[in-house]
Amino acid sequence: MRFTKDHEWVDLVGDTATIGITAYAAEQLGDVVFVEAPEVGKVVKRGDAMAVVESVKAASDVFAPIAGEVSAVNEALADKPETVNDVPEAGGWFVKLKVADPAEVAALMDRDAYEAFLQTL
Amino acid sequence: MRYLPLTETDRVGMLATIGAATIDDLFVDVPASARLSEPVDLPAHSGELEVSRALGALAAQNRAAGAGPFFCGAGAYRHHVPASVDHLIQRSEFLTSYTPYQPEIAQGTLQVLFEFQTQVAALLGLPVANASMYDGSTACAEAVMMAARVTRRRKAVLSGGVHPHYASATHTLAHSAGVETRRLAAAVDGEAAVIAAIDAETACVVVQTPNVFGTVTDVSAIAEAAHAAGALLIVVATEAVSLGVLKSPGEMGADIAVAEGQSIGNGLNFGGPYVGLMACREALIRQMPGRLCGETVDAAGERGFVLTLSTREQHIRRDKATSNICTNSGLCALAFSIHMSLLGGTGLASLARLNHAKARSLRAALAAIEGVEILTPRLFNEFAVRLPAAAAPLVETLAAKGVIAGVPVSRLDPGAGFDDVLLVCATETTTDEDIAAFARALNEEIAR
Numbered sequence: 001m002r003f004t005k006d007h008e009w010v011d012l013v014g015d016t017a018t019i020g021i022t023a024y025a026a027e028q029l030g031d032v033v034f035v036e037a038p039e040v041g042k043v044v045k046r047g048d049a050m051a052v053v054e055s056v057k058a059a060s061d062v063f064a065p066i067a068g069e070v071s072a073v074n075e076a077l078a079d080k081p082e083t084v085n086d087v088p089e090a091g092g093w094f095v096k097l098k099v100a101d102p103a104e105v106a107a108l109m110d111r112d113a114y115e116a117f118l119q120t121l
Numbered sequence: 122m123r124y125l126p127l128t129e130t131d132r133v134g135m136l137a138t139i140g141a142a143t144i145d146d147l148f149v150d151v152p153a154s155a156r157l158s159e160p161v162d163l164p165a166h167s168g169e170l171e172v173s174r175a176l177g178a179l180a181a182q183n184r185a186a187g188a189g190p191f192f193c194g195a196g197a198y199r200h201h202v203p204a205s206v207d208h209l210i211q212r213s214e215f216l217t218s219y220t221p222y223q224p225e226i227a228q229g230t231l232q233v234l235f236e237f238q239t240q241v242a243a244l245l246g247l248p249v250a251n252a253s254m255y256d257g258s259t260a261c262a263e264a265v266m267m268a269a270r271v272t273r274r275r276k277a278v279l280s281g282g283v284h285p286h287y288a289s290a291t292h293t294l295a296h297s298a299g300v301e302t303r304r305l306a307a308a309v310d311g312e313a314a315v316i317a318a319i320d321a322e323t324a325c326v327v328v329q330t331p332n333v334f335g336t337v338t339d340v341s342a343i344a345e346a347a348h349a350a351g352a353l354l355i356v357v358a359t360e361a362v363s364l365g366v367l368k369s370p371g372e373m374g375a376d377i378a379v380a381e382g383q384s385i386g387n388g389l390n391f392g393g394p395y396v397g398l399m400a401c402r403e404a405l406i407r408q409m410p411g412r413l414c415g416e417t418v419d420a421a422g423e424r425g426f427v428l429t430l431s432t433r434e435q436h437i438r439r440d441k442a443t444s445n446i447c448t449n450s451g452l453c454a455l456a457f458s459i460h461m462s463l464l465g466g467t468g469l470a471s472l473a474r475l476n477h478a479k480a481r482s483l484r485a486a487l488a489a490i491e492g493v494e495i496l497t498p499r500l501f502n503e504f505a506v507r508l509p510a511a512a513a514p515l516v517e518t519l520a521a522k523g524v525i526a527g528v529p530v531s532r533l534d535p536g537a538g539f540d541d542v543l544l545v546c547a548t549e550t551t552t553d554e555d556i557a558a559f560a561r562a563l564n565e566e567i568a569r
Contacts, residue, residue, distance in 0.1 A: 034407060034432070039273055052441065059432040059441070 001089070002105055003114035004065045009089055012105045017066060017097045021053060024118055026088040029055040032081045035094060037073035044068060044097070046104060051094050053084065066104040068097030184525070186389055190555035192483070194503040194546025195333060195528040196257070196284050196359045197392060198384045200472075201550055206386050206459045215455055224428040231426035234414040234449070237458040244361065244461075245378040246369025247400035251411035253449040253457075254397030257381030258287040261327065261357050262294035263410045263444055264377045264399065268325035268353040269300045270408045270443070271376075276301050277325050278318045281308035282332025284359055285534040291327070300324065307530075307537040309334040309496045309505055316346040323350060325377075329357040330367070333533070335497040335504040335544065337367060344374025353377060361385050361398065361457075362548075363501040365473030370400075377401045385469075386460030387453050396453035407433060410444030472549060476502035479547035479556075486560040487545070492567050496542065503546035505530070505539075509567055512543040524562045 002010045007025035011018045026032065036052040044050050044064040051062040051073075073095050077083060084092035099105065109117060127135075132144070141147055148156060167175070186199045193199070210216060218230050225231070234252040241250035254260035265277045277300055279288050288304040295302050305314050315326040326347050330338045340356060347354045356370035358380040370378035382396040383389075401409055407430070415429035435442035464472060480502040487493050487506055497504035508515060512529035519526040527546065530539035547556070 036407070054432045059438050061441075 002065075002108035002110060003117075004063075004108055005117060006063050006065070008062065008065045010065050010105055010108060012099065012102060015099050015102065016071060017068065017099045017105060018093045019050075019062075019065060019095050019097060020093040021062065021084065021088055022114070023088045026085050026092070029053065029060065030057045031055055032084040034081055035074070035077045035084065037077070037095060038070050040070050040073060042070045044070065053094075062094060064097070065108060066097065067100040069100075070095050071098045072096040184520070186525070187550070189523050189525070190551075190558045191525045192527045192545045192547065192551070192555075192559060193525060194335075194360070194548075195533060195544045196286065196381060197389050197395075198360055198362070198502075198546065198548060199389055199550055200362065200384055200548050202386060202388055202456070202460065203463060205463065206456050209459050210452055210456050216452065218451070225425075228426055230451075231414050231428070233455055233458060234412070234451075235416055235426050236462075237454045238414060240458060240461045241382075241398045242400050243466075244364045244369065245375075245380065245398065245400040246371025247375065247378055248371075248403045249406050249409065249413075250398065250400040251409055251413050251449075253382070253451075253454040254379075254399050254411055254446065255450055256383075256393060256395035256397045257357070257359055257379060258284070258290035258397075259294065259446075260379035260381075260397030260399045261287045261355070262291040263397075263446070264355045264379045265291050265295045265302065265325060265327065266298050266300055267377060267401075267405070267408050267410060267443065268355060269295070269298070271405055272324040272351065272353060274322050274324035274352070275299060276303070276320075276322045277327060278302075278315050278323055279304040279327040280312045280315045280329065280332070281305040282310075282312050282334060282336060282338075283327055283329045283357060284333040285537075287329075287357060287359075307534055307539060310336045310338070310498050312336075312338040312340060313343055316343060319347060319350045319352055321350070323347075323352040325353040325355050327355045327357060329359065331358070331360060331363055331501045331503065333359070333544070335500045335502075335546075337363075337499040337501055339368060339373060340370075340375070341373045348374070355379065360502065362469070362473050362476055365469035365471075366477065367473075367501065376405065382453070382457045385464075386456035386458070394450060394453055396450040396457055406430065408443055409433065411446050412449050473501075475549045476547070479549065479551045480504065482553065483545060483547040483551065483556050483559070486556050487563070490560060490564050490567060493563070502548055503544060505542050505544055508541050508543055511540050513540070515563075515566060516543065518566055519559075519562050522562045524559050526559060526563065 007022045009020055009022050032055045034054040038050050046064055046067050048064045049061040050064040053060055053062055074093050238250040292302045312328040328340050328343055344354045353376040355377045356375040361380050361382050361384045378400050380398040382398045413430050415427050417425055417427050419425040431437055433443045435445055435447050480500055488495050492509035494507040496507055513531050516526050516529055528544045530542040
């Protein structure tokens with residue numbers, strides 16, 4: 001699993017990357033009440049606003065950490081958005097991307113680097 | 122605070138402080154051709170009595186809707202507003218409070234909005250209603266943009282029965298949001314024509330009942346056709362009183378319903394302020410624009426009200442907000458709500474039936490005139506008539522005789538080929554004498 005400074009995680013299996021927000025992000029947001037997912041088939045560039053996560057406190061964009069094509073979205077969040085708070089780095093995933101360039105994933109932070117980054121905040 | 126204009130000494134002192142020689146020096150960036158070289162030619166000041174007399178003379182040139190026979194409808198309706206409505210909305214707790222920016226402290230305002238929403242949802246037959254929009258036409262535009270967000274499609278088809286002003290307001294707003302609108306050719310009884318115009322890019326179809334020609338249509342089949350193509354159905358009503366007897370938009374399969382609420386509790390107000398009503402299916406609530414008031418319980422378990430789902434709105438969602446509307450027609454919505462509460466469900470139905478009965482009397486009186494053809498096949502309280510000559514000049518002639526005969530279609534939709542068509546409306550305010558005076562005057566003019 002890899003991480004970004006925007007507090008997203010990326011889990012690459014084959015050429016499919018599962019993407020969500022980190023436990024730190026979920027805690028900062030507070031109770032998540034809604035996730036607006038992109039359309040399946042949408043092509044995103046790294047840095048594009050890809051989804052919106054809405055909590056009782058705020059609505060925030062979720063940026064694509066890597067380029068790719070949306071191959072699936074987590075439909076279960078529509079009825080149970082609290083899954084993002086319960087298991088942010090597993091069942092609370094947002095989207096799956098068919099990755100354009102796996103090297104982009106490798107370039108992201110590993111868990112140790114992300115933990116170290118959190119210490120600086 | 123007293124308002125006192127600056128003296129010449131004040132002006133000189135201020136100019137000296139900022140280092141400008143004359144006031145005109147402050148405007149040098151405005152091209153000389155766009156500046157006035159001398160003061161605007163206005164009369165000198167007058168005393169209060171003179172001003173009151175001058176303005177009274179100007180006002181006397183208006184002809185109030187209630188001053189005699191009056192048959193205009195077409196989106197703005199003259200109904201009786203009980204004196205209690207005006208009395209209650211003038212309570213300072215209501216009158217002086219603007220849109221709630223610190224909402225939860227204003228529980229009374231929120232309770233009114235919640236009750237308003239409850240009434241609108243019941244009237245439109247859909248589970249969720251917002252706290253009102255500016256008017257019916259902008260509510261229509263917002264509904265179209267909402268449908269585009271829901272379906273992620275960019276085309277809207279409007280029937281030829283949608284009020285032309287609603288169509289143009291929708292075009293203006295939706296066009297800027299990247300949504301293409303197409304209004305079909307004006308048609309007295311052609312709501313279903315939108316079905317043939319639906320394609321895979323269509324976000325929504327917009328139909329109106331009763332439409333601008335007064336025609337009532339059951340749009341259930343249009344709902345089915347739209348849904349089969351993945352498009353939403355938006356149903357528009359300009360005359361909210363009609364919903365007292367007609368099938369609600371929700372019952373007919375509308376995904377979003379919008380209406381002008383002026384008819385209930387609000388006067389003609391020279392065309393505004395009015396109050397837009399909007400309701401939708403629950404699944405679409407996240408894409409609904411405007412303020413939403415919700416019911417909840419406070420820490421002590423007491424019933425209370427909050428503004429809810431505010432993350433759709435621009436003060437939180439910024440550029441990704443569902444709309445840049447961040448207020449509502451609060452006072453007009455209050456008037457609507459008070460009148461609705463006074464009428465109740467059965468009162469509203471009786472009022473609607475009375476309107477329909479008056480319109481049928483008017484239809485019978487006009488149909489009896491040689492050369493007048495009734496065009497509207499199924500009416501509520503207004504309908505279109507074809508005259509033997511252009512409608513607009515005839516309306517002027519009748520106005521000179523004290524009868525405000527209606528709205529010529531050429532005024533709403535110039536060039537649509539309906540120059541000889543007049544829209545007429547009767548409400549509970551129309552008397553048998555009004556109808557007789559209209560029929561007599563029209564008969565005389567046509568016979569001439």
